[in-house]
Amino acid sequence: MFGTYPRTAKWREDVRLRMLGKKNALGHKYSPTEETLLKITAKTRGQKRSDATKEKMRQAALQRVKEGRHNFYNPDREQVSVGKRNDGTYLEWSRSIKRRDGWRCQLKDEACSKKVIAHHIKVWAKYPELRYEVTNGITLCTSHHPRTREKEKALEPILSTLVDAIMR
Numbered sequence: 380m381f382g383t384y385p386r387t388a389k390w391r392e393d394v395r396l397r398m399l400g401k402k403n404a405l406g407h408k409y410s411p412t413e414e415t416l417l418k419i420t421a422k423t424r425g426q427k428r429s430d431a432t433k434e435k436m437r438q439a440a441l442q443r444v445k446e447g448r449h450n451f452y453n454p455d456r457e458q459v460s461v462g463k464r465n466d467g468t469y470l471e472w473s474r475s476i477k478r479r480d481g482w483r484c485q486l487k488d489e490a491c492s493k494k495v496i497a498h499h500i501k502v503w504a505k506y507p508e509l510r511y512e513v514t515n516g517i518t519l520c521t522s523h524h525p526r527t528r529e530k531e532k533a534l535e536p537i538l539s540t541l542v543d544a545i546m547r
């Protein structure tokens with residue numbers, strides 16, 4: 380039969396139930412409706428998971444991490460590693476930038492705040508090879524420090540020029 384046929388609510392629901400847990404053409408899993416979820420919650424509420432079940436869930440989670448499928452798993456974690464900013468090399472880099480710039484924000488104007496930080500001109504996470512390059516750092520005050528990636532990107536050429544001038 381060709382042409383259009385009405386996609387009734389019942390038809391939709393039938394398809395949904397048939398496809399439940401299976402993947403559609405786009406690879407998305409059909410998910411249960413809210414009603415179904417409530418039913419599942421009502422049925423399982425108060426049930427204790429056995430140790431065997433817990434162990435099974437644990438193993439499944441470990442497997443997901445191994446395969447890089449865990450929600451919080453970031454394969455570039457090592458490159459981002461914010462914690463590494465606390466190490467000695469980082470402190471040393473940050474101090475040498477501020478010393479070079481005379482502990483003053485290099486965008487000096489009336490808007491400046493008192494507290495200064497050493498800013499990475501090229502993003503810390505994206506350019507690990509430039510993390511400890513003195514040419515990739517500039518002293519900024521906390522009010523001039525860009526707070527979004529966009530602003531950071533917009534400032535990049537200006538800051539690069541400033542550092543070029545300082546280093547010359």
Ligand SMILES: [Zn+2]
Pocket residue numbers: 484485486487488490491492519520521522523
């Ligand atoms: Zn400033």
